[in-house]
Amino acid sequence: MAENERLTAEANQEAGHQNSVNFSSFILSLATSALVHLGQEADPSSGKISIDLSNARQSIDLLTLLEEKTRGNLTQEEESLVQRLLYTLRMKCISIEQDHQE
Template sequence: MEEEEKGFQVRDRRAHLQETDREKPSEKEGAQKPAPSSSAEPQAASPGREKPSGPPAEGSFPVNFSSFILSLATSALIHLGQEANPATGERSVELPSARQVIDLISLLEEKTKGNLTQEEDSLLRQILFTLRLKFVEVEKKRQP
């Protein structure tokens, strides 16, 4: 007995692909895009500075270099006992973890030198200065 194999059909229901397919049928057929002219809008200086495609969700912060550095700094402050741990609500000092986060921010400063805006560079330097100062203060308090 020969069984007839039933085929199946796969449809991509992702909204962004459907809109793209409807708007640009000529690209699907193999037409080439025209080269961007020099009078077109200037492109971002680097891929890391591109804005997210949509608005941030309610209650969330924009994802950019500055918010990333602030997130790391908050983590360091939690490890230094300056802020309560959001998971436990308690303050505890973990100097090795704090040192690691501060070193990571320092590494980012070194690797991004010359590629940051003036505001980003200033923020990075101020955060590092503050965190290093707090680290020394906490370390001195813990020594007998």
């Protein structure tokens, strides 16, 4: 979870403050949703941890779509954030899928 916390801190630093709404905070909210569905974070409404691979994949697919559609229009920091988040989420998803197949 240290990677999740590091990415969150970086996105908050880019945002300038936590209450601003910008591309980085939007991307981070989608990534957080994926982490909740991957069972890496507690659901904020229920406080429970559960795995929902279908919704996790949907959040990852949305991030992938945004990466494709915004290509060439992001700052270097935003592009790096999206790439790192997608890599981390994809690896976690693959790991969880493999664990559930065994």
